[in-house]
Each structure stands twice: as C-alpha cells, then as structure tokens.
Amino acid sequence: MMFHEYYDIYCECFSQYKITYDMYIKKLNPEKSHIIFKEIHGDVLGYSIIHGNSIVLLCVKQSHRNRGYGSQLLFEAEKYIYNQGSKSVLLGRGSHYLFQGVPFDSTQVVAFFKNRGYTAAWISANMAFNLNVFDFNMRRIPLAPPQFEFRFAVESDKLSLLNAVMETEPTWRYYFEACSDPILVATDHNKIIGFIIISLDDALKKFEEKKVGSIGCIGVIPEYRKRGVGRQLVVHGLKWLKRQACLFVEARYVWDIQWYEKLGFFNTGHQWMGEKILKEL
Known part of the structure; x- marks a missing residue:
C-alpha cells in the first residue's frame, strides 16, 4: 500500500x-x-x-x-x-x-512558508513532564476549594460538558465531540466547571521509547478561574497517567509557558502557527 x-x-x-x-x-x-x-x-x-x-x-x-x-x-x-x-x-x-504548526527545529522550513506568503500570529510551545523523577509531595501546588470534585466524564455528562467547552473556548467543540480519549472534569455540586483531555501513547517524541501520554484542551469556565481548578486538573491527570505506567507526559498548544513550568513541565520545542489568506488561484 x-x-x-x-x-x-x-x-x-x-x-x-x-x-x-x-x-x-x-x-x-x-x-x-x-x-x-x-x-x-x-x-x-x-x-x-x-x-x-x-x-x-x-x-x-x-x-x-x-x-x-x-x-x-x-x-x-x-x-x-x-x-x-x-x-x-x-x-x-x-x-x-x-x-499543531510547523516545527521550529529548522528556520529553513519556516522561511520556506514565509517566502510564500504565510504568517503566524503566535508560536506554540511543546512542554513535557517527567513522571519518573517527579515527587508530587515535594512541589507545593495550591489546592482547589474542597467542594470541587475531580472525576472522569461519563456519557450522561456530554451535554453539560459541551456547554462548559462552549463557554470556555468555542473552537474546541469539535475536539470534544469527536474525542475517544478520557476526559477529566472538575465539578461544583455536579456542575462541570473545568475539563482536560488525557491521552495515552499520543506524543510525537517517544523520549527514548518510554511510555508517553499527553494532556490537552485544559479549560475552566470564566467564573471559576484563578481558584486552582486548572492546576488541579493537570495534577489529577498526571497522577492518573502515572498509574497507567507513563513516564513522560506531553502538552501542546502551550502559550503560557510559565504556568506549565510552575507545575514542573519543561520546554521541548516550538511550533510556528502558520496560515495564509488565499486569493483567487
């Protein structure tokens, strides 16, 4: 074939x-x-x-x-x-x-697209987390309020989950509608207030062929932001991936690098988010 x-x-x-x-x-x-x-x-x-x-x-x-x-x-x-x-x-x-864009490993490749009319409004970072050496007890990550629950979404959550996604980032709706990976949600009295997609063996870099997972589309609805929900979604996701024997976790589409670094992630590369307006061809 x-x-x-x-x-x-x-x-x-x-x-x-x-x-x-x-x-x-x-x-x-x-x-x-x-x-x-x-x-x-x-x-x-x-x-x-x-x-x-x-x-x-x-x-x-x-x-x-x-x-x-x-x-x-x-x-x-x-x-x-x-x-x-x-x-x-x-x-x-x-x-x-x-x-998610053009790998920034080679400036020659980016130049190829720039010379043909492509521009990029932003550059996305790829981040990684080493579960093999990280001790969650050693890093002080603020807890979310105790009334918030963190669990995996079930079929009956679909409508309320999509509503939360639309309230947070409408362009992500497609990914959640088509998602077959586990979705971890944060709830406040059964109301979904945050979410994160977790994948196994989904990273491009295999980190010396070790088992790798990834996290993505982390979101918290506006009224619940700055209360530790996003951080705890990541922590719960990382702990679950560690129980699945993953040694590394990758995060993509990252623009707030410092937020991830505070959680223990490190930068592994950048993606040039190129696009072009087409005229009549």
Missing part, C-alpha cells in the same frame, strides 16, 4: 519525531484525506496531506529538494483548498494532524 511509502518519506523528513506506522495512520487518517503527490517513474518523491483547509503534512525526499517540488505541492494544495470553498489555509492543525 502506498501509505507505507508515505510513512517512509515522513521518517526521512522528520527523523527527530519518530512514530510508529500505526500512529502515523491514526493521527493523519490518510484514507479520509486528500493527498497530492509527485512521482517519477512510479517512485514517490514528495506529497502533501490535506484535511479541510489544513495542510497537515508536506514532505519531499531529501534527494529531491531544492528542485521546486515543495513549491509545486504547496501551490496545488492551496488550489485544492481554495476550490473547496475555503479562503484561508492552515499549516498543521486540523481534524487530523501530527504537528
């Missing part, structure tokens, strides 16, 4: 973000994407994967770089997105993706 060939090219282009073939398929869902590829005599030399108005991956074999293939793939991807009715294109993030 051609997906194996795509995976091999990915591994060559992003050797610092090693993942298994199964994770590649799970995260990118190529069967339900639009794929544009370039080939010579049946040999694929590069491709782009598109979900909605997001270019979630663009790869060109090292042996065929600096020959215009990347520019061609990008132009054809933009044209496809425009013809589908979208007036803008995002890099990375979307309904299925590996990177």
Whole structure:
C-alpha cells in the first residue's frame, strides 16, 4: 500500500519525531484525506496531506529538494483548498494532524512558508513532564476549594460538558465531540466547571521509547478561574497517567509557558502557527 511509502518519506523528513506506522495512520487518517503527490517513474518523491483547509503534512525526499517540488505541492494544495470553498489555509492543525504548526527545529522550513506568503500570529510551545523523577509531595501546588470534585466524564455528562467547552473556548467543540480519549472534569455540586483531555501513547517524541501520554484542551469556565481548578486538573491527570505506567507526559498548544513550568513541565520545542489568506488561484 502506498501509505507505507508515505510513512517512509515522513521518517526521512522528520527523523527527530519518530512514530510508529500505526500512529502515523491514526493521527493523519490518510484514507479520509486528500493527498497530492509527485512521482517519477512510479517512485514517490514528495506529497502533501490535506484535511479541510489544513495542510497537515508536506514532505519531499531529501534527494529531491531544492528542485521546486515543495513549491509545486504547496501551490496545488492551496488550489485544492481554495476550490473547496475555503479562503484561508492552515499549516498543521486540523481534524487530523501530527504537528499543531510547523516545527521550529529548522528556520529553513519556516522561511520556506514565509517566502510564500504565510504568517503566524503566535508560536506554540511543546512542554513535557517527567513522571519518573517527579515527587508530587515535594512541589507545593495550591489546592482547589474542597467542594470541587475531580472525576472522569461519563456519557450522561456530554451535554453539560459541551456547554462548559462552549463557554470556555468555542473552537474546541469539535475536539470534544469527536474525542475517544478520557476526559477529566472538575465539578461544583455536579456542575462541570473545568475539563482536560488525557491521552495515552499520543506524543510525537517517544523520549527514548518510554511510555508517553499527553494532556490537552485544559479549560475552566470564566467564573471559576484563578481558584486552582486548572492546576488541579493537570495534577489529577498526571497522577492518573502515572498509574497507567507513563513516564513522560506531553502538552501542546502551550502559550503560557510559565504556568506549565510552575507545575514542573519543561520546554521541548516550538511550533510556528502558520496560515495564509488565499486569493483567487
């Protein structure tokens, strides 16, 4: 199957973000994407994967770089997105993706997109937490008020959870509607006031092949903020992941780096959140 060939090219282009073939398929869902590829005599030399108005991956074999293939793939991807009715294109993030933006490991890659009209309103950080050496009792993390309960969401919570998400960050609704991972919630007398998505084996960096989990979409409804709810959601999530034998936890889409550092996270890299307004192509 051609997906194996795509995976091999990915591994060559992003050797610092090693993942298994199964994770590649799970995260990118190529069967339900639009794929544009370039080939010579049946040999694929590069491709782009598109979900909605997001270019979630663009790869060109090292042996065929600096020959215009990347520019061609990008132009054809933009044209496809425009013809589908979208007036803008995002890099990375979307309904299925590996990177929330463009990895900042190489300024050359970011420059490639900047030179073709892309801009970024912000830069996202990737943070990690070492559960193997961290002692929760050694770090003084303020407790939330005692009437708040922390538990995993159940099916009957779906409507109230979505209402809390809409009150906190409406753009996250899709992720919670489609989420198959555990969702930890904070409640005040059964009212959902905060939430966090927890995933197992979902990180791009495997940290020397150790078991890794991730946390994301941490939110607290406005009237309950600055009361320790967000911090305790993270702590409860980390403790649960440790019980699942995870040694590292990754957090993405981070903009408030200091907030995570106070909890014990460290910075592992940045993502350039590129996008572009499309004109008639």
